[in-house]
Amino acid sequence: MDSFTAITIAVFLPFVLAGILPAVEKVLKDKIGWYASAVALLSLLLIAQAAPEVIHGETIQKSIQWLPSLGINFSFYIDGLSVMFGFIVSGIGVIIMSYSNGYMSKKEDLPRYYQQLLFFMGSMLGMVFSANMIQLFIFWELTSITSFMLIGYWRNRPMSVYGATKSLLITAAGGLFMLAGFLVLNAITGTFDIPTIMNNESIRELLHGHELFLITLILIFIGAASKSAQGPFYIWLPNAMEAPTPVSAFLHSATMVKAGIYLIARIHPIFSGTDAWFIMVSGVGIFTMLLAGFLAFRQTDIKGILAYSTISQLAYLMTMYGYTTHHEPGIGVAAATFHLLNHATFKACLFLVAGIVAHETATRDITKMGGLRKEMPITFIIASIGALSMAGIPPLNGFLSKEMFYEASVEMGHLLGGPYSILIPALAVLGGVFTFAYSIKLIDGIFLGKRPSKGLPDHIHDPSMVMLAPAIFLVFLIILFGVVPSIPVHNFIEPTVSGILLEEAHLHVKLWHGITPPFIMTIVTFAVGILTYTKYGKIAEWQNRFNARFPWISVNYYYDATVENAKDVTSKFSNRMQPGPIKTYITALLLLVIILFTVPAVLLAPTLIPSDLNFDIPAYEVIIYLFMIIAALGAAVLRKYLPAVIALSGLGYLVGLLFIYLQAPDLALTQVLVETLATIIFLLAIARIPQKFREHIPSKTLARDILISVAVSSVIFIMLINATQGIIPPFESVSHYFIEKSLPLAGGHNIVNVILVDFRGYDTLGEIAVISLAGFGVYNLVNSRGEDE
Amino acid sequence: MTTLITKTITKICLPLVILFSISLLLAGHNNPGGGFIGGVMFASIIALTYVAYGLDHIRSFFDPDWTNWFGLGLFLAAATAFVSMAFSYNFFRSAFGFVHIPLFGEVELASAAVFDVGVYLVVIGGLLSIFTNVGDDK
Structure with missing residues (x-):
């Protein structure tokens, strides 16, 4: 099987097999989770088949025509970046779906849960392999929709609904900005194909010099930032934690939120090397990194801490991808890519631990926990390794990529010169300090210290292997990537980096570099981090006080106000536009008909009524017309429903008869059948209501209605008279x-x-x-x- | 409406009309007919049967879920649109050919006919699910 076929199947297999999942569930019952894991594993193996070529430095692209006239094709681009994401998505997918077998209660609606997880996985895979922007957009919005359904999995909890709505509003709206950006990009470059723009120097130069360059970049960046919860858009992610924990681990830490990062990496070759890129991507990144890291302190929900930590970690990636100058387009690309992979491992691991702890203790409030190390020794070790990796402790993988982050920051500061050579590394270290503090809090708050006397169940123990094994596997990766970095670097990072920088990349990542600036920065981070941790409680208290005093200094405040206001305005609008009685709508519709037909008729027709009319109508047709007039009058005048309806359907049959004389058998057949069915349904409906018009119609209303009817029929009459004269000159017959x-x-x-x-x-x-x-x-x-x- | 005459005529018409609706569906490509008309015809006779014999009585021995019909029809119609992509043609590209079948002679096979079957099923399913919902006394 060639790589293109393998990838195509890998993308569509989850959709197809999720489609038949409800049928499989009837056989497998509550073992259905293993079926879903097997599907994810199949996708993983298919992607693995395409991997060797990519590791050797090749890229593969193949298209199938879809809407060729619009430049929209169904096209997959297989390079280092997409394969690495493919591995992360399907690999974490296997882990999460296996874990869910232990986490999800058998009483839950399991088919819906796994079906949506698989739909999500397919959408995500489709997105990362997309070469065409429109295709990318479609899969992109599919991930937003599946995420919406998964966050709102517990439909009856108000907070789930709130979180799901918020995430959909923000990420789907951001997607629309991205679509607008793609359309502008298409207007400038003339193609929707990303690799074409990427590999063509002249198109890129055209774009960089174009006056719409900044607009394009801003529009696409809004899409990326909203998806990856950056800048003011971060507010949806903490509320998304209402989802079942495996969903949070899968979508909201390891994969979906990285879609924005993926987009930034994907368009990096197109837009980087400009000041706008650095200021926007790194600027928003640094700001979010510090803000989210700082705000993590006041969270008491363990998933809340992890949510803010995810926002902050994603901001690291943004910052690194944003490091660029005119001569060095991708200073932080290698570091960012490595950290992206590492973050997927340690953050998913921590979420799994959060799920285990919540499952066993029935609470997620960190203030009610403590001292669980004795009761849950294995979970304690897993959590410690995950958290220490996040804090950047050697020899774990988080340490390596954080060193690289510092190194890139020093270089970027150095290249910018002046105050920046101190400022940028200092801000990077500050971000590291926050990360260090909340990582330690996770271990200390849950596992160390004294067990609180009340609030926890009496017997707490490690969960079964179903839930432990996935987390242990991730811990294994954390240690492996840390101790033998050449494995991930050679297989994933180098192909990805060379795909982004469009040149061969060779990286040397080692645990021990000697006493270098990044090493000193790490030491400073640990020292200040420990100091900060001693003040952790005080900082959190200060934040709570600040929040209580200035509630309007928060994005959520404005989000809630906007949504409330929008609900109000739309309900007023719909009450005004949809008052209820069908008469209002018909009147509006008919008036619209008059305007729409009158205006073009007056403008286009030389005379309103043609002079040479042919009134040579056969006698039998005249008879039909007479009957039609009688039937129409009957429908209008009869005071009882039943005769009125029969008159109306009589009119319909007469029209059918007319069609036969006019030699339109298809129309006649359709007319007669539709009329029959409509009459039957009509009669069924009116059988239940009083058989007389009870409503008294004032003569004023009657006059108005007659006026409208006469106007409409005159307009239609004139239009038809003109139409029978043949086609009016500016138009051609189709x-x-x-x-x-x-x-x-x-x-x-x-x-x-x-x-x-x-x-x-x-x-x-x-x-x-x-x-x-x-x-x-x-x-x-x-x-x-x-x-x- | 449920007189003996109605019931008897309905009983005689039912198989004939269904056959006629299928022939309309199949003939549609070259003669008057097609999925829409065929579907409406099928729906009319079933509706007439419901009216003549009563919804509940018919349902006691014949109660298909009409929503499934339009689900299947939509799937068929959409599938024909995508199948062309699997053969590296663009979306919605149609194909046709002629095969020789003994007794029938030259018969045309067109991918559009599958699409028309989809339309047929959607029309039947849509109309009858509306009909049964509105007509239901509960």
Whole structure:
């Protein structure tokens, strides 16, 4: 199997197998989690098949035509970056889905849970391998939607609903900004294909000199920042912690939130090397890194601490990818890529521990915990290694990438010169200090110290191997990557970095570098970090006091106010626009018809009523017309529902008859059938309501209604009279094309049908989707009415 | 409406109309007909049966979930749109060919016909699920 096929299957397999998951569940019952893990493992193996070529420095791209006329193709680009993300997504996927077997109670709605996890995994894989921007956007929004459903997994908890809505509003809206950015980028470069722009020097120069460059960058960056919870958009991530813990570990620490980072890495070759890139990406990164690291202190929920820590760690990555100058486009790329991989391992591990602790103690409040090391020795060791890696303690992998971060910061500061040579490394160290402090808090708060006398269950113990083994595997990776860095560096980091920098990359990562500036910065971090930890409680108290005193200094305050206000405005709007009685809508619709038809008719037609009208109508047609007029009058005048409805359907049948005389059998057939069905449904509905018009119509309303009807029918009459004269000059008849091409292109003699199912098949697909939605709509309408009673 | 005459006529018409609706569906590519008309015809006769014999009575021995029908129909229609992509053609590209079958002679096979079957199922499912919902007394 070639790599392209392997990747295509790896992306679509989760969707297909998730589709049949409810059927499989009937057989496997509560073992269904293992089926989901097996699917993830299959995807992982398929990606692994494509890996060797990429490690040797090749890139593969292949496209399938989708909408070629718009430049939108279905296209996969397989390079170091996408394969590394593919491994992270499917690998963590296997781990999380296996772990879920122990975590999720058998009483939960398991098929929905695993189905959505698999949908998410497929979307995420599709996104990282996308070469076409529109395709990337579609998968991108799919991850937002699946994330929304997973955060809101417990539908009855108000906070889950709040968190899910918040995440969807922010990330999906950010995605729309990104789409706008892609469209501008397409307008400048003329292509939606990312590798084409990446590998073409002249297109990049054109873009860098273009006046819309900054707008494009800002739009795409908003998309990335909202997804990765950077800058003011960070507020959705802490609320997303309402999701089941494995979901938080998978989506909101290891994969989905890294989509923004992925996007930044993906467009790095296109936009880097400019001041705007450095100021925006690194600027927002440094700001978020410090703010989120600092705000982690006042969190008492262990998942809350991890959420803020994730925001801060993602900001590290942003900062590093942002380090750029005109001559050195990617100073922090290697460090960022390595840290990205490491963060996925240690943060997922910590989330799994958080899940274990919450599962065993039935609380997530860190203030109620302590001294659990004796009761949960294995969990204690796992948590310590994960947290120490995050804090940057050697010989764990977090230490290596943090050293690289410091090194890149020193270099960036040095290249900028002046005060920056001190400022940037100092800010980096400050970020490290916060990380160190809250990492230690996690270990100390949960496992060390004294066990509180009340609030915890009496018997707490390590969980089963189902939940421990995934975490132990991650710990193994943490140590392996730390002690033998050449394994990840050679297999993942070098191909990725060379893909981003567009040149061969050779990295030498070692545990011991000698006494270098980064090493000194690490020592300073530990020293200040320990000092800060001694004041941890005081800082948290100060933050709480500050928050209570100045509630308006917070993004959440403005988010809540905006959403509340929007609810208010929209409900007013819909009350005004949808008052209820169908008459209002019909009136509005008819008035619109008058305007829409009158204006073009007056503008285009030379005379409103053509002079040479042909009134040579056969007698039998005249008779039909007379009957039609009688039926129409009957429908309008009859005072009882049943005769009125029958008059109306009589009119419909007469129209059908007319179609036969006018030689339109398809139309006649459709008309008669639809009329029959509509009449039956109509009769069923009116059988339940009083059989007389009880409403008294004032003469004023009557006059107005008659006026509108007369106006509409005159307008339609004039339009039809004109239409029968043939096509008005600026337009051409469209029917010639279909008459000529129907047989050779689609092999059908019935042009109407060929247009419906072939030439305009996409429209028909939309129409039948509407029919299905109408079916659901009626179902909801009829059944919700029942609930109110 | 549930007179003996209605019931008898419905009983006779039911198989004929269903066959006719299928023939409309299949003939649609070259003669008057097609998925939409065929679907409406199928839905009408089932609706007539419901009316003549009563919804509850029919349901006691024949109660398909019509929502599944339009689900399947939508899937079929969308699938034909995507299948062309698997053969490296663009989205919604249609194909047709002629095969010779004994007794029938030359028969045209078109991918658009599968799409039309999708339309047929959606129309039947959509209309009848609306019908049963509105007509349900509960």
